[in-house]
Every structure is written in C-alpha cells, then in structure tokens.
Amino acid sequence: QQPVQSPxxxxxxxxxxxxxxxxxxxxxxxxxxxRQKHGEAPVFLMILLKGGEQKGHDxxxxxxxxxxxxxxxxxxxxxxxxxxxxxCGTEAPSSGTYKYIFGTGTRLKVLA
Amino acid sequence: GAGVSQxxxxxxxxxxxxxxxxxxxxxxxxxxxxYRQSLGQGLEFLIYFQGxxxxxxxxxxxxxxxxxxxxxxxxxxxxxxxxQEDSAVYLCASSRGTAYNEQFFGxxxxxxxx
Numbered sequence: 111q112q113p114v115q116s117p118x119x120x121x122x123x124x125x126x127x128x129x130x131x132x133x134x135x136x137x138x139x140x141x142x143x144x145r146q147k148h149g150e151a152p153v154f155l156m157i158l159l160k161g162g163e164q165k166g167h168d169x170x171x172x173x174x175x176x177x178x179x180x181x182x183x184x185x186x187x188x189x190x191x192x193x194x195x196x197x198c199g200t201e202a203p204s205s206g207t208y209k210y211i212f213g214t215g216t217r218l219k220v221l222a
Numbered sequence: 223g224a225g226v227s228q229x230x231x232x233x234x235x236x237x238x239x240x241x242x243x244x245x246x247x248x249x250x251x252x253x254x255x256x257y258r259q260s261l262g263q264g265l266e267f268l269i270y271f272q273g274x275x276x277x278x279x280x281x282x283x284x285x286x287x288x289x290x291x292x293x294x295x296x297x298x299x300x301x302x303x304x305x306q307e308d309s310a311v312y313l314c315a316s317s318r319g320t321a322y323n324e325q326f327f328g329x330x331x332x333x334x335x336x
C-alpha cells in the first residue's frame with residue numbers, strides 16, 4: 111500500500127535536471143510532495159488533487175497522471191539547496207478515519 | 223506560537239522505562255499527526271487526530287504505544303516499557319483540516335533507549 115518511489119537515490123551536478131517518480135498500485139486520493147534535509151523535519155512542496163494535474167513553482171514542478179496512480183516531481187537546473195530526501199505522501203481511509211502514508215523516499219544529492 | 227513545537231527535543235531513557243512525548247500544534251489546526259522515523263529510514267505513520275473524532279489506533283506499533291489529544295490541541299504520545307527498537311525520531315505535524323492540507327512538522331523528539 112505504501113507508494114514506491116524511484117529512483118532510490120540520485121546524484122546530480124548543479125544545473126542538471128532530475129525526475130522523481132511515485133507509483134501506487136491503487137488510485138490515490140491526492141499526492142503531496144515533501145523535502146527533508148538531513149537532520150531537519152520534512153517541508154511541504156506541493157499537493158496535487160486531480161488526475162492530469164500539473165503544478166509548479168520556480169524550478170520545481172509535479173504532475174499527477176490521469177489514473178491518479180503515478181506522480182512525478184521535476185527538478186530543473188538543480189541547485190545545491192535541492193539536496194535532501196524527497197517523499198511523496200497520500201492519505202488513505204482507515205477504520206472510519208484516515209491514515210497518512212509516505213512513499214519510500216528518494217535521496218537526492220546535488221554536487222557543485 | 224509560530225510553528226509546531228515538540229518536547230523534549232532529546233530523550234535518553236533506559237529500557238523498560240515509560241516516556242511521554244509532547245506536541246503543541248499550530249493554533250487553529252484541527253488535524254494532528256504522529257510519525258516515527260528510524261535512522262536513515264522513511265516516515266512511519268503512527269496516528270492521526272482530527273478535531274474531536276476518535277483516532278484510528280491501528281498504526282501504533284504495539285499496545286505499549288498510546289496517544290491522546292486534549293481539548294483538540296496539545297497531544298502526548300506515551301511509550302510504556304520502552305525497548306531499544308523504539309529508538310527513533312518522533313515527529314509531530316499539524317494541518318488546517320483534513321489530510322488534503324499541507325502538514326507543518328515540528329522539529330521532532332529524538333528518543334534513545336539504552
């Protein structure tokens with residue numbers, strides 16, 4: 111049930127682009143993206159709610175496919191500050207309420 | 223307060239002792255979440271509180287774990303008879319409403335069980 115992210119890890123040079131994928135065997139209600147820098151708490155990047163949605167700010171954007179089973183995070187012209195672990199996340203119904211599930215994570219390191 | 227606060231920031235305890243972790247959410251946020259993150263690992267969902275609704279406790283790792291939220295604000299996560307495998311960072315987050323909203327995370331409590 112946990113969304114699977116790929117790749118597990120990626121190393122980039124400054125200015126290079128990266129794509130991180132988040133896949134689920136079932137349609138997701140929504141998908142959130144978070145970035146966690148080493149030793150810090152996760153920080154929200156964006157949320158996608160609708161199939162076919164694309165959203166972005168600055169050089170980070172994301173898409174949600176029509177079937178709502180896959181989301182991709184696009185990092186363009188990467189900067190050193192982009193280094194960290196990226197998690198997708200989604201809510202799932204559970205016993206009359208909800209639980210929140212994060213994906214397996216992608217470690218991204220940007221080198222100068 | 224400006225953000226989610228957690229206390230203590232660090233807790234070292236001996237195996238078998240009970241510990242209590244506290245989370246103060248952002249004022250006005252009705253949703254509160256607890257997660258556990260072991261060293262170098264992902265985020266494991268523990269429990270979610272929404273307003274005054276009863277939470278689903280099925281995410282708690284064992285019956286040694288319990289959580290409550292008083293008055294729809296402050297929450298405590300209690301671990302009884304701690305074990306070494308309980309060592310991790312415990313993160314709390316809050317959001318305005320349902321899980322569709324952005325979660326704001328606290329700095330976490332690093333728990334070490336000797």
